[in-house]
Amino acid sequence: MTSVGSHPTETGRRDVVLAAREVAKHFPIKEGVLQRVAGHVKAVDGVSFEIRRGQTLGLVGESGCGKTTLGRVVAGLSEPTAGAVLFDIDSETLAAYDGGSSVGDIETAHKVDALTGDAYRRFRRNCQMVFQDSFASLNPRHLTIDIVGRPLRVHKEASGSGLTERVVELLEQVGLGRQHLYRYPHQFSGGQRQRISIARALALDPELIVLDEPTSALDVSVQAQILNLLHELQQANDLTYLFITHDLGVVRHMADHIVVMYLGTVAESGPTSAIFENQHHPYTKALLGASPDVDAAEEFTGLEGSVPDPAHPPQGCRFHTRCPVATARCGWEVDDVVRWIEDEPGAAGRLAGVKRDSAFAAELAFDDAATAAVVVDAIRSGRIHASMPEAVLKAESRDSRVDVEFGAVPDVELSVRGPGHVAACVHESLLDL
Amino acid sequence: MVDIPHKLPAVAPSTESALRVRLRRVRELSASVLANPTTVLGFVLIVAMISMAVFAPLITEANTPDPYQMPRDWGALNEPPGTDGFLLGTTNTGGDVFYGVVWGARTSLRLSLIVVGITVLVGVLVGSVAGFRGGKFDEILMRLVDVFLSIPELIFALAIAAVLGPSFGNIILALAVVFWVKYARIMRAQVLHVKANEYVDSARIIGDSGWNIYRRDVFPNAITPIIVQATMDMGHIVLVGATLSFIGLAEAGLAEWGVLVSEGQAGISAGRWWASTFPGLMVFLWALAFNLVGDGLRDVLDPRTETAR
Ligand SMILES: Nc1ncnc2c1ncn2[C@@H]1O[C@H](COP(=O)(O)OP(=O)(O)OP(=O)(O)O)[C@@H](O)[C@H]1O
Ligand code: SF4
Numbered sequence A: 001m002t003s004v005g006s007h008p009t010e011t012g013r014r015d016v017v018l019a020a021r022e023v024a025k026h027f028p029i030k031e032g033v034l035q036r037v038a039g040h041v042k043a044v045d046g047v048s049f050e051i052r053r054g055q056t057l058g059l060v061g062e063s064g065c066g067k068t069t070l071g072r073v074v075a076g077l078s079e080p081t082a083g084a085v086l087f088d089i090d091s092e093t094l095a096a097y098d099g100g101s102s103v104g105d106i107e108t109a110h111k112v113d114a115l116t117g118d119a120y121r122r123f124r125r126n127c128q129m130v131f132q133d134s135f136a137s138l139n140p141r142h143l144t145i146d147i148v149g150r151p152l153r154v155h156k157e158a159s160g161s162g163l164t165e166r167v168v169e170l171l172e173q174v175g176l177g178r179q180h181l182y183r184y185p186h187q188f189s190g191g192q193r194q195r196i197s198i199a200r201a202l203a204l205d206p207e208l209i210v211l212d213e214p215t216s217a218l219d220v221s222v223q224a225q226i227l228n229l230l231h232e233l234q235q236a237n238d239l240t241y242l243f244i245t246h247d248l249g250v251v252r253h254m255a256d257h258i259v260v261m262y263l264g265t266v267a268e269s270g271p272t273s274a275i276f277e278n279q280h281h282p283y284t285k286a287l288l289g290a291s292p293d294v295d296a297a298e299e300f301t302g303l304e305g306s307v308p309d310p311a312h313p314p315q316g317c318r319f320h321t322r323c324p325v326a327t328a329r330c331g332w333e334v335d336d337v338v339r340w341i342e343d344e345p346g347a348a349g350r351l352a353g354v355k356r357d358s359a360f361a362a363e364l365a366f367d368d369a370a371t372a373a374v375v376v377d378a379i380r381s382g383r384i385h386a387s388m389p390e391a392v393l394k395a396e397s398r399d400s401r402v403d404v405e406f407g408a409v410p411d412v413e414l415s416v417r418g419p420g421h422v423a424a425c426v427h428e429s430l431l432d433l
Numbered sequence B: 001m002v003d004i005p006h007k008l009p010a011v012a013p014s015t016e017s018a019l020r021v022r023l024r025r026v027r028e029l030s031a032s033v034l035a036n037p038t039t040v041l042g043f044v045l046i047v048a049m050i051s052m053a054v055f056a057p058l059i060t061e062a063n064t065p066d067p068y069q070m071p072r073d074w075g076a077l078n079e080p081p082g083t084d085g086f087l088l089g090t091t092n093t094g095g096d097v098f099y100g101v102v103w104g105a106r107t108s109l110r111l112s113l114i115v116v117g118i119t120v121l122v123g124v125l126v127g128s129v130a131g132f133r134g135g136k137f138d139e140i141l142m143r144l145v146d147v148f149l150s151i152p153e154l155i156f157a158l159a160i161a162a163v164l165g166p167s168f169g170n171i172i173l174a175l176a177v178v179f180w181v182k183y184a185r186i187m188r189a190q191v192l193h194v195k196a197n198e199y200v201d202s203a204r205i206i207g208d209s210g211w212n213i214y215r216r217d218v219f220p221n222a223i224t225p226i227i228v229q230a231t232m233d234m235g236h237i238v239l240v241g242a243t244l245s246f247i248g249l250a251e252a253g254l255a256e257w258g259v260l261v262s263e264g265q266a267g268i269s270a271g272r273w274w275a276s277t278f279p280g281l282m283v284f285l286w287a288l289a290f291n292l293v294g295d296g297l298r299d300v301l302d303p304r305t306e307t308a309r
């Protein structure tokens, strides 16, 4: 270990370094001159997980699903809108918290955005972060020695020649050296810059490092080097990682546990081996780009369509707009019909208005009766989606209007699929696909 | 890009230090500023004109009691340039044009330094607080900026100076009131832009204080457009100041280029070109010189070209 001096407050070495409980982060959408709040981007919408000491949690999902937002909340850079991030807590206490006992006391002692004074400082030094963009994360006007030495200065751990020696030590740990002390960030390659970021994150000898796509901006060959480095450092320094990536392959060999996120929520989560053996969510399958059964693999080789707007996430299962095996119970709603109309050459532009009673029931007004009839037919015949006729309670046209109503479906909950393995999907026989 | 750690020119580590590297960087930056001939021209002009302002009492004897008032020789009206004792001629009230040109440089330097000094200070302060802190203060500031920007700066300054009454001090005040808003707006935008960089988050992550983050990360990376703008305004403000003087908002008889141009314009139709031309030329050169240097600085200080080097 490279630590100099002792921590002001030694951590208790509790087994759960960090736990997220129903964490949400909603960004207000402001509109107009008066900057009225017109809605919220639900970037993260109720995510729970825990990271055990010395382990790596892989947080995986497509662009825009809220990984960075969640990582920033975890690292204490932004406050959650709801839910709690608990730091350095033992399993029993966490179980008590989940059971609802002494919630207040536990939050005072462990909830990141409630920590103050020494406890906050202890969290601050023990939770570091490495960002994707190595250029943006290093001040272009600072020399390597300033960048890597800064945490030591801030926490008054070293100064003068002691500081220089500590920085050299840190640089050597990440494969750089004394000759790099007095260089500016732009004088390094992307991989080297990422090494500097890692050295800075290591400086305070932290317990947890949030790695936000630390390699995705790098060349493939350099990626492997950095991944190896991270792995070695984890072994040597007893580090715990939250590893954020959009590429399941990257974390396959690093993560002990994987959380797959879709549109701000957890689609599936479980031990890495379990996830790679059996995906219980079509989205995970799609991310893997492979299914155990080659014949059925066809429909899983890629993801079609775009990620829906996180300000208006789909009902039921958030993935139902893109799911290749969606069923009648997956949350079909008015928006699905409206989206189809907007893309349908015969109907696009003829929709005059939508009067909603709920997400599941509305009156659609069209320019003419013919279009209304076409839409009703599309809903009933399964042209919009094969499972829609089964889900629809009412689809009737009155002149140029259409009354449509679907059975209301609650948000699909996570259910247990194995030890520590959960998935949010209502499909009965996904494993047979 | 291949990751080769030791590809860069090796320097003997023992002799290297942060100070040396920074000095080298300053040298490199100055060299690249001076590599541009138009920048050098602007720079030479500035040095010449500022020397003229600083050494005015040595170049031509100060008028008493107030050296900023034109000396009058009622016995030498409308003398052409080259007349004995009047290198650039005299005005129709016997004012020495050469004296006006030289001491006008001093007046202009005073004007531009005071106005740019005050407006940059106030603007950077206000813009920094608004951008860094955000919140109510920021909202109020942005409303104020909108109001200010809806009025053309010359008209605004003119109105203020007119209300305060004709004096050069009031012109300085009016320009200061008008110009800080521009800096506040630039600085606010810069601070917001810089604040979004992950190196600011990185500094928060290691637990550094807000003030340190402002001082070490935000300010140094936000300030360059202010430096460029301030350089340009050193010229621009003299132009605006001269315009206000020209239309009579300064004291009569002041050794100031705008006042002189105004005084001499009546004689132009009668062929007495010199009383207006020389001070007018000075205003032009002054504005041009700072503009050239400002342009040169912008090219060099632009962070994109800077990092590309
Ligand atoms: N400060 C913000 N204000 C408003 N919306 C935001 C903000 N930050 C993120 N978002 C939105 O929240 C959603 C999630 O963004 P986030 O950056 O967390 O995704 P991500 O999974 O990290 O994606 P990527 O792989 O592209 O990095 C996006 O729709 C994004 O536009
Ligand atoms: S619940 Fe399962 S089957 Fe239904 S849409 Fe979601 S992922 Fe697809």
Ligand SMILES: [Mg+2]
Binding pocket: A067, A068, A069, A212
């Ligand atoms: Mg991201």
